[in-house]
Amino acid sequence: xxxxxxxxxxxxxxxxxxxxxxxxxxxxxxxxxxxxxxxxxxxxxxxxxxxxxxxxxxxxxxxxxxxxxxxxxxxxxxxxxxxxxxxxxxxxxxxxxxxxxxxxxxxxxxxxxxxxxxxxxxxxxxxxxxxxxxxxxxxxxxxxxxxxxxxxxxxxxxxxxxxxxxxxxxxxxxxxxxxxxxxxxxxxxxxxxxxxxxxxxxxxxxxxxxxxxxxxxxxxxxxxxxxxxxxxxxxxxxxxxxxxxxxxxxxxxxxxxxxxxxxxxxxxxxxxxxxxxxxxxxxxxxxxxxxxxxxxxxxxxxxxxxxxxxxxxxxxxxxxxxxxxxxxxxxxxxxxxxxxxxxxxxxxxxxxxxxxxxxxxxxxxxxxxxxxxxxxxxxxxxxxxxxxxxxxxxxxxxxxxxxxxxxxxxxxxxxxxxxxxxxxxxxxxxxxxxxxxxxxxxxxxxxxxxxxxxxxxxxxxxxxxxxxxxxxxxxxxxxxx
Amino acid sequence: xxxxxxxxxxxxxxxxxxxxxxxxxxxxxxxxxxxxxxxxxxxxxxxxxxxxxxxxxxxxxxxxxxxxxxxxxxxxxxxxxxxxxxxxxxxxxxxxxxxxxxxxxxxxxxxxxxxxxxxxxxxxxxxxxxxxxxxxxxxxxxxxxxxxxxxxxxxxxxxxxxxxxxxxxxxxxxxxxxxxxxxxxxxxxxxxxxxxxxxxxxxxxxxxxxxxxxxxxxxxxxxxxxxxxxxxxxxxxxxxxxxxxxxxxxxxxxxxxxxxxxxxxxxxxxxxxxxxxxxxxxxxxxxxxxxxxxxxxxxxxxxxxxxxxxxxxxxxxxxxxxxxxxxxxxxxxxxxxxxxxxxxxxxxxxxxxxxxxxxxxxxxxxxxxxxxxxxxxxxxxxxxxxxxxxxxxxxxxxxxxxxxxxxxxxxxxxxxxxxxxxxxxx
Numbered sequence: 001x002x003x004x005x006x007x008x009x010x011x012x013x014x015x016x017x018x019x020x021x022x023x024x025x026x027x028x029x030x031x032x033x034x035x036x037x038x039x040x041x042x043x044x045x046x047x048x049x050x051x052x053x054x055x056x057x058x059x060x061x062x063x064x065x066x067x068x069x070x071x072x073x074x075x076x077x078x079x080x081x082x083x084x085x086x087x088x089x090x091x092x093x094x095x096x097x098x099x100x101x102x103x104x105x106x107x108x109x110x111x112x113x114x115x116x117x118x119x120x121x122x123x124x125x126x127x128x129x130x131x132x133x134x135x136x137x138x139x140x141x142x143x144x145x146x147x148x149x150x151x152x153x154x155x156x157x158x159x160x161x162x163x164x165x166x167x168x169x170x171x172x173x174x175x176x177x178x179x180x181x182x183x184x185x186x187x188x189x190x191x192x193x194x195x196x197x198x199x200x201x202x203x204x205x206x207x208x209x210x211x212x213x214x215x216x217x218x219x220x221x222x223x224x225x226x227x228x229x230x231x232x233x234x235x236x237x238x239x240x241x242x243x244x245x246x247x248x249x250x251x252x253x254x255x256x257x258x259x260x261x262x263x264x265x266x267x268x269x270x271x272x273x274x275x276x277x278x279x280x281x282x283x284x285x286x287x288x289x290x291x292x293x294x295x296x297x298x299x300x301x302x303x304x305x306x307x308x309x310x311x312x313x314x315x316x317x318x319x320x321x322x323x324x325x326x327x328x329x330x331x332x333x334x335x336x337x338x339x340x341x342x343x344x345x346x347x348x349x350x351x352x353x354x355x356x357x358x359x360x361x362x363x364x365x366x367x368x369x370x371x372x373x374x375x376x377x378x379x380x381x382x383x384x385x386x387x388x389x390x391x392x393x394x395x396x397x398x399x400x401x402x403x404x405x406x407x408x409x410x411x412x413x414x415x416x417x418x419x420x421x422x423x424x425x426x427x428x429x430x431x432x433x434x435x436x437x438x439x440x441x442x443x444x445x446x447x448x449x450x451x452x453x454x455x456x457x458x459x460x461x462x463x464x465x466x467x468x469x470x471x472x473x474x475x476x477x478x479x480x481x
Numbered sequence: 482x483x484x485x486x487x488x489x490x491x492x493x494x495x496x497x498x499x500x501x502x503x504x505x506x507x508x509x510x511x512x513x514x515x516x517x518x519x520x521x522x523x524x525x526x527x528x529x530x531x532x533x534x535x536x537x538x539x540x541x542x543x544x545x546x547x548x549x550x551x552x553x554x555x556x557x558x559x560x561x562x563x564x565x566x567x568x569x570x571x572x573x574x575x576x577x578x579x580x581x582x583x584x585x586x587x588x589x590x591x592x593x594x595x596x597x598x599x600x601x602x603x604x605x606x607x608x609x610x611x612x613x614x615x616x617x618x619x620x621x622x623x624x625x626x627x628x629x630x631x632x633x634x635x636x637x638x639x640x641x642x643x644x645x646x647x648x649x650x651x652x653x654x655x656x657x658x659x660x661x662x663x664x665x666x667x668x669x670x671x672x673x674x675x676x677x678x679x680x681x682x683x684x685x686x687x688x689x690x691x692x693x694x695x696x697x698x699x700x701x702x703x704x705x706x707x708x709x710x711x712x713x714x715x716x717x718x719x720x721x722x723x724x725x726x727x728x729x730x731x732x733x734x735x736x737x738x739x740x741x742x743x744x745x746x747x748x749x750x751x752x753x754x755x756x757x758x759x760x761x762x763x764x765x766x767x768x769x770x771x772x773x774x775x776x777x778x779x780x781x782x783x784x785x786x787x788x789x790x791x792x793x794x795x796x797x798x799x800x801x802x803x804x805x806x807x808x809x810x811x812x813x814x815x816x817x818x819x820x821x822x823x824x825x826x827x828x829x830x831x832x833x834x835x836x837x838x839x840x841x842x843x844x845x846x847x848x849x850x851x852x853x854x855x856x857x858x859x860x861x862x863x864x865x866x867x868x869x870x871x872x873x874x875x876x877x878x879x880x881x882x883x884x885x886x887x888x889x890x891x892x893x894x895x896x897x898x899x900x901x902x903x904x905x906x907x
Contacts, residue, residue: 045734047733047734047735048577048730048733048734048793048794049546049575049576049577050547050548050575051548051571051572051574051575052548052549052550053548053549053550053551053564053567053568053571054549054550054551058551059551060551060553060555061530071522071524071525072523072524073524073525073526073527074524074525074526074527075526075527075528075529076526076527076528076529076530077528077529077530078529078530078531078532078553078554078555079487079531079553079554079555080555081555091529092527095527095529096525096527098600099513099515099525099527099603100525102600102603102604102607103515103522103525103607105604106604106607106608106611107611108515108517108520108521108522108607108611109520109521109522110521110522111518111521111522111523138571138574139573139574142574142575143574164735165734165735200734200735200736200840206841207735207736207738207840207841208840208841209736209840245868245902248703248705248868248902248904248905249904278518279518279622279623279655280622280657280664281622281623281655281666340524359528359530361514361516361524361526396834396836398833398834398847400833400849402664402665402666403665405833405847405849405864407833407834407846407847407866409836409845428838428841428843428845428868430845430846430847430866430868430904432833432847432864432865432866432904432906460653460668460670461653461668461670462651462653462670479865479904479906480904481845481865481866481868481902481904
């Protein structure tokens, strides 16, 4: 089935078009993004259970963008009333005018920007899903997650692990967005889902939490086979309890696809968000056309380059989804760009203008950030390492686009000596380094690749949005602590 | 209280829903935002938002289930009824041990309201940013200013009906420092109630000084073990470890094994939840479940004395009088900051992202700027990382008498962790 577009948005669309026309009398450009996204999240463990009809992206509201005298301004509101369009236009204008007066008094000048183009465009995208979150049988899902949790406790204990709990979580969101300008009418509806299994395990003097996840641009059918991830969650819990601390130093490593994805995200995800170019906050601006990695490194970014939680039809500024080749055989080719930054930089937007919600500003943000596959096998890669680690599981990362520093906190390292896994495990690992050194050291790339979309990404320390990333196994040289 | 027809409709639907209990939070936010590139205006924004959060409770056998949802204020009666009926059904699938909702307190004020003039606060922030002591080599790269008037009204089926109106502000600032064609940046995110312009200017001036020093920083040597001193916002994570591990949900879920009466922290360290901290962005009189927020000791001289947190988990742990605290103070230091800063040590003032894992106590962070004090000399260093376990490090942890406030957290100004692992960048 196709995920049906919101009847609420369809119902208020004529009123929003009227609002556009009224504001257009006062401003040189007007766009409106209106959202109506519903979903659920349920968390089941041995100790506590919950269900909410809310996820990090459920919302209903409207944001109006207007342009005049070189300046873009926005008004975010809830409770749009199609019967009171004129009052809404007056209220928005009055509030913005009050801001303009304050800014004038404070002597703040605009960062002058040109007017956004507004060519005729219509999109109506209702993307495929098997089921809808709003129609899901939550009783059945709660039972299924409870069974996974129960089984996790039994199987963990059968393997000699002291299980404190086995947590499961499933969420599914039906996104509906309407984007309008004088000449554009874009409507999209899609569903994404994500699920997590976490085993909380205890050793003699420590407690650890393992984590496995599934995600996809699909409905709650994603959870039908979530139990298949359970053995992995238990295995990771056991590994964490057996782990030692790493001896700090530089090592040859193989990054598993989720770690590869974290590197992609932190290195040349944030590193080529072009709103940072406008502010002079990214070294990438000076490296277009230059080498930033080995010949083995090719990276793509865009809503179209994988199908996962953020594979939409158009972004929050009405720009159609794209697929940007960021790095091609080690050469930095392009960045990703929101619409206003594109105007300021004299380039084209790439469909990466995203908001945390309708009430937040749009920034250049990632969608799917992926390394391309290569031609090696994992076995060949392990065999090539004399002393190093296979790195699995990501905890967090932090970007530094200005200096190309990278910090990734990795869950586990599996020791490799003379081309063989020894069974020794280290955890946690702080991987740090200089991005071009890290990417320049990539010497082998595996044939397969995976995408992971169960996480979220902030800009600085705020503005959380859904992103996905991934790739193949990479062999590289990194510093671990 | 002003009449709110949508809320009245929702309350009537809840009362007729068959729910055994319910909670409603009406959240309103009016906000002004300013985004600056250098000192020019990238964008200005206004916000006028309102939504209801509804939680419906249902008893089944010896269990209590609940389900929550956001209800749009423009929802029709039919939509509200559908949402509430769906929550009632969902709550039937959820089987948790029974607990009770908060009840009205006789002497609790029904309304706490601060005067919040968004325009005046915004003007204060704009003027403070304009007055930064910039130089040719250190200046503001960009800045985002968020000023809000938040109003939160909480009602439940037990009869609580309380409202709090308060200011909430946030500033994100990026500063640059440059020398000989090389430029670096440092990042700050401040949350507060209203604008304390002098404090903001002092903090950003300090950040610019750090930027200047980072330009001349050498690579962090491979120290293996070092005494690490924290004197900036990263230190919050150390103290949040103690606070979070006494959260009732964390304890009930088994993430923390701390028990009341256990020695869980250095013996002179005390932690208190407090109702009010000057200019905190979280000076609300009641928590998200209508419980009155007051002063309450969590750790006294290293000993755990009280869990804090949401009603459900607090009650499971036998804490009938607890609440979801919002401001905290950490005290008990017996040494001056100057006394702590003696001997050989590495004072780290900038991390990429410093973290303390609330489950394992593992600490980790990449060093962006530190000052290495060795043999009476001081050099600035950058790169490499610090790691270790807070459970081990707290055995010899030192912290100052002097304190420093980070929004809703007042902590010792200087904290020393002896024997942390430092991976160098050389």
